[in-house]
Amino acid sequence: MSKKESHSTSHEEQFEIAIVGGGICGLILAIGLLKRNVKITIYEQSQSFREIGAGVAFTANAIQCMRLIHPGIVDALKTVATSNGNPDDPNDYLQFADGFNQKEDEESKIIFKLYAGYRGFEGCHRAHLLDELVKLVPDNVVRFCKRLDHYVDPGDEGKLKLYFEDGSTAEADAVIGCDGIKSKVRRILLGEENPASYPTYSHKSAFRALIPMDRAASALGDELARNQRMHLGPSAHLLHFPVAHQSLLNVVAFLDDSTERSYSSRLSEPGSKQEVVQAFASWGPTVRTITNLLDDEMDKWFIFDTNDHPAPKYASGRVCIAGDAAHAASPHHGAGAGIGVEDALALSRLLELVTESMEKGGRASKQEALTAAFAAFDAVRRERTQWFVGSSRMICNVYELNNAETGNDMDKIYEEIKWRSHKIWHFDIDGMLRQVEDQYKGKLDGDNIPKSML
Template sequence: MNEIEDSHSRKPFRIAIVGGGLGGLALAIGLIRHGIGVHIYEAAATFSEIGAGVAFGPNSVRALGPTDESTLRGYKKHATFNEGPKRQHTFLSLRYGMGSCNGNGKSFSFSKALVSVGEFPGEESGVNDVRLHFIDRSTATASAIVGCDSIKSKTREAILGNIEHGEFINIVAVRRKNGATWEDGQWVVPSTKDEMLRDFGSWHPAVTNLLSHSLAQEEWALFDLQHSAKYYKGTVYLLGDSAHASTPHIGASAGMAMEDAFLLSSLAGAIRDQTELEKAFRAFNAVRRPRTQTVVEYSMLSGFAYEFMKDDVGDDFSRLQADISARFEWLWHEDLEAQLLKARKLMG
């Protein structure tokens, strides 16, 4: 068991944090800032990258600064933002990946959009010929290629390589297997490229082409934790995913942990001694449980919507955009200071 301990305690009590993930570390930073001694207990030997990525919406970012300004500076240093003014305010874009009930998924015609170029030995000339690979999975051969395909030239990539700045593509493909249960004791298990292509073989060639080039294949279980129980008992409290784990469909888990850390560290910083800890936990639970359990529900509903399984939305893109946007609006535009004020009033 790894342990991380601070050495600048001013309050007459200490808090043990079990787990050194994003929520645990953010809470520790906030508590230390308020003069509270902390001790982090983490089972993993090292920190490593887990999951598909971390999405921080505006609500998450707003929680970082009041928790500790250095945390916000670290986030801004390492966060990846959309490039270019066209996508500056884009959080999510949707594309049909396969046939749909209303036919829209079959209406796209990509014709002969070039994907890649390769060489192979010519049978007659003794020199290499070239093969063109198109997005519709067809190919063509020629002795030479002249690229006249504008500024976004795929032909240019065959000469110069990928001149864009992206170094890594992270792909998450979700398939709901109705009636199936997760039997494996591990939450992440090895998969194969063949299994991925079998599950998503009917999708658009642009999608299956990306999957076929993936270097790592894993299968993940998606769980959530929707319940009506309170998050604490006495002076033992649950924070982040341990209390309100949600599926990744609105990218809210990390953000909820940041909100939790801000609120709990602020409340703990306002109390005088150990006897008031349960009072702080009680107020925190009253404020945080309704919002975080709504996140669990909204993430589940968004998953159904993305998969065209929500009855009042189906595969109508205009309805889908409105349905999902409403949940993001609710998620992102929360007044954290108002939450804190309400919790402080409940503490008396």
């Protein structure tokens, strides 16, 4: 990690934000706030920054959000990102194939594809991206081994107090929970007895693996191995795309799982190649070839999300939640991290507006300004992000020919995937920024802040 000094301002109304959680969303938010001279401290429960899972991808729209947060984030992504196909002439399409009905003597055929924009699908390994983002965060703003137990809001102009499981405490003017799908901040904010405080099981499991590209290309051919492909079929689907500068093929196989699991269950466990091979035994030869490339032992992930019990609010007073802590989605749109980046941009702009309000010496107190900022975030971000959670569940059924509206009609499947993907990819970033500014300024009137936010 770099030894840069953290940004700060000497203004007497300076405020400090506690970011709980140091994953990709928390780090990107931290980088955005530091750039805007907002004082922050990151509280991470692990001994070091780490990311679980393997591949992650970002669309052109998400990358533009990164650029607006801090251009260095885009530079970090480009250092580790891998585009489809030839890096000098990237394939800017997401491609969908019928993985089930392929005959033995046929090549895997694309049934339709979607243009995602120039370099509109940048894949990378989560841990590699995290390593690059860490370089943009000063050492002196991070506290490791800090697992939040609870926080206390004094309800006046005083600071919030955070209590950690190791017995230590900290203070901050506001708290942002970026602590993921099992968010402790969400549980405190919504209440331990609220079903929305906990993720629920989607009854889908995902087997994740990384295959050396030379092995993949030898078995599948360069064109297929080095380009993203979604293989559709009955009650399962399989996705792959290149990562690590085309040196690895990231493979994810999605299967039904009828078992009941609670939020306190482990999110993953060791899985076996045999389980995947057996599940796809009746599929076409391309998918069977991919499953035979898998290692004997691999990770099996259980997919939880917040679809069944959406959070009724993302903020209360000077506490809010963002990213997976607010709206964890199943991964079937491949855009959950990008939606979290949108959150980080919205919060970066809102807290920049708070700084501007304090510097102008407006009538609102620091507490009122921070409360208004988080209320504006809730007002602007909740509808889109909760639509995304529901759409991520629904699109899985489309991929697996289980949706009543689309069935196995490939024309209908294409149209459903197209409009939902475009709603995610063609998001009006400038419009969101105007909305958060308008909402913030309106809520500074006081009467416009819902009582539930105070």
